[in-house]
Structures are given as C-alpha cells and as structure tokens.
Amino acid sequence: MTDYDASTYGNRIAEVYDELHEWHLDTGSTVEGLARLAGDGPVLELGVGTGRLAIPLAERGLEVHGIDTSEAMVAKMREKPGGDRVTVAIGDFADVPAPGGPYALVAVPFNTLFALPSQEDQIRCFEGVARVLDQGGVFAVEAFVPDVTRFVRGQHVEATKVDVDGFQLDVSNHDPVGQRVLSHHVLVRGGELRTYPVQIRYAYPSELDLMARLAGLRLRSRHGGWHEEPLTAMSTRHVSVYERA
Numbered sequence: 001m002t003d004y005d006a007s008t009y010g011n012r013i014a015e016v017y018d019e020l021h022e023w024h025l026d027t028g029s030t031v032e033g034l035a036r037l038a039g040d041g042p043v044l045e046l047g048v049g050t051g052r053l054a055i056p057l058a059e060r061g062l063e064v065h066g067i068d069t070s071e072a073m074v075a076k077m078r079e080k081p082g083g084d085r086v087t088v089a090i091g092d093f094a095d096v097p098a099p100g101g102p103y104a105l106v107a108v109p110f111n112t113l114f115a116l117p118s119q120e121d122q123i124r125c126f127e128g129v130a131r132v133l134d135q136g137g138v139f140a141v142e143a144f145v146p147d148v149t150r151f152v153r154g155q156h157v158e159a160t161k162v163d164v165d166g167f168q169l170d171v172s173n174h175d176p177v178g179q180r181v182l183s184h185h186v187l188v189r190g191g192e193l194r195t196y197p198v199q200i201r202y203a204y205p206s207e208l209d210l211m212a213r214l215a216g217l218r219l220r221s222r223h224g225g226w227h228e229e230p231l232t233a234m235s236t237r238h239v240s241v242y243e244r245a
Contacts, residue, residue, distance in 0.1 A: 004199050006092050009115065010049065010070025013185070013196040017050055017073065020168065020185055020196070021110075024160070026226065030109060030142070031056045033226035037138055037241065038062055038105040044132065046093040046125070047112035051077030051086060058085040065100050067093040094121040096128025103132055109142040113208075114200040117180075122203060126215035130244070139217060139242040142226075145235055146202045148176055165189055179203065205238055217242040 013020065031053055034043070041062040048054050048066025050073055058064040065087045068074050074090065077083040091097040093108075094116050106129045116122045129139045150156050151174040161168040169186040178201070185196040203211075209219050220243045221228075224235035231238050 004197060006115075006117075007069040007071075009196070009198050010068060010073040013198075014050070014070060014072035014076050016187060016194070016196070017076070018052070020187065022052065025052070025110065027052055027056070029226040031060075033228075033239065034105065034107055034109075034140065035060055035062070037107075037140055041104050042100060044098055044101065044103045044106045046096070046106065046108040046129075047115065048077070048086065048088060049073045051080055051083050053107075053109060054086045055080060055082045058082060063087075063100075065089070065098065065103075067091060067097060067099075069093070094125045094128070096125060096132060098128075098132045101132040102134035102137065104134055104137050105140060106133060106137070107140045107142075109140070111143050111200070113141055113143060114202050115198075117199065117201050119201070119203070119207075119211075122201070123211050123214055126211045126217065126242075130215040130217055133244065135244070137243070138220060139212075141208060141240045141242070142237065143208075143240075144202070144237045146179075146204055147236070148174065160185075205240060208240060212242045213245070216245050218245040 043057055043062050043064045045054050045066045048068045054064045054066050059082055067089050069092055071090055074088050087099050089097050089099040154174045156172045158170045160170055166189040170183055172181050172183040174181050180201050183198045187194045220241045222231050222238055222240045224231040
C-alpha cells in the first residue's frame with residue numbers, strides 16, 4: 001500500500017463505515033464508560049470519525065471536541081442529527097492539534113491508536129495528550145489485545161458478517177517484526193464487490209504503559225471492556241486509563 005497515508009482509511013471507508021462496524025460494536029456501553037470518566041468534561045476524542053461516540057456524549061451536555069485526518073468521515077458526522085455540536089480539528093492526531101482544552105478526558109477508542117503507523121508516532125500521541133490533559137484528567141485507550149496465533153503463515157481471512165444480501169470479509173497480512181497488519185475490508189452487496197484498505201501498527205498493553213511513562217503518565221486502571229470486567233488471559237480487548245504520574 002505505497003499510496004496509503006493518514007487519511008486513506010477514512011476517506012475510502014466513510015460512506016460505509018457505520019454499516020461495516022456499528023452492528024458489532026457496543027456503542028451504548030462505550031458511551032456510558034466514557035461519560036463516567038469525563039465527569040463534567042470537556043472531552044477530546046482522537047479519530048472522531050462519523051461521530052458514533054462524540055454525538056451521544058454531546059447530547060449528554062458535555063463539551064466534545066474531536067480530531068480526524070479524514071474530512072470525508074467528519075462530513076458524515078455533520079449529516080447526522082447533533083453532528084454540528086462537536087467541534088472538530090482536521091489533522092493527524094499523533095500531533096494532538098486540539099481545538100481547545102485542557103480536557104478532563106482524552107479518548108482514543110476502538111483500536112484507533114493503532115492507526116498511527118509507527119512506535120514514534122504513538123509515543124508522540126501520548127506526549128501530546130499529556131500536554132492537553134487538565135490536572136485531574138485521564139487518557140482512555142480502547143484496543144485489542146494482540147493475538148498473533150490467528151495468523152497462519154502470516155495471513156488471515158475471516159468472514160465478519162454473512163447474511164442473505166451479501167457478506168463481509170477481512171483479508172490480512174501480518175508483519176510480526178514491525179507489529180504491522182495490512183488488511184482489506186471486503187464488502188459484497190447486490191453482486192457488487194468493494195474493498196477498503198486499512199493499515200495498523202499494534203502494540204501490547206505493556207508497551208502502551210511504557211509510552212505513557214515516557215510522556216509523564218501512569219496506568220490508573222485496566223479492564224477487559226467498558227463494563228469494567230477483569231482483564232484475563234481470555235480477554236480480546238482492553239480499556240486502559242492513564243493519569244498524570
């Protein structure tokens with residue numbers, strides 16, 4: 001994917017993002033968890049996208065800001081009721097060009113931190129977040145727990161949704177040295193096939209903790225989801241909350 005940059009994923013997938021993802025996401029629990037952490041706000045979401053979380057948070061009366069590289073994704077948010085209540089800065093959230101602050105909560109849900117393509121970018125993001133947090137503020141990261149056993153000979157194909165109208169596939173190649181996964185979401189509907197590229201650089205929870213330390217933050221809590229369930233060896237994702245050291 002030599003022509004892949006920070007805005008490629010969002011600009012290509014904006015029209016179908018909600019269709020591809022919302023059916024399997026527990027948006028209600030995520031919003032509840034973020035609202036608990038935010039208190040009276042304000043809130044900054046990194047990778048705000050189509051406003052799946054930002055709009056419900058704003059509807060609770062919180063001041064919500066967002067950052068996204070994709071103008072197409074933000075345009076989809078603006079089309080939704082309440083989408084105009086979220087203040088958005090267009091840019092690379094590795095640099096955290098926040099439109100306000102300081103913030104009671106900075107959040108990067110649903111693996112979005114891994115959209116940053118290198119460890120250096122991810123560290124820079126932690127450092128930027130530390131600069132815009134208020135004194136008692138927290139940084140919430142929701143991400144999958146890496147499981148390299150799902151790849152066979154560096155590859156993985158999975159049917160993520162199948163119904164009478166079509167199906168969705170994820171097709172991936174894995175680079176274990178660079179901790180990178182190059183994928184395509186494949187959507188087939190009405191005999192039409194469309195593909196949407198995604199490139200991530202994953203990190204283990206312990207690596208995220210070290211990034212936080214480098215930025216002057218420390219782990220406050222870690223759970224297996226937004227219901228604050230324990231993180232176990234069987235957990236597939238984690239919600240990690242960082243505060244000032």
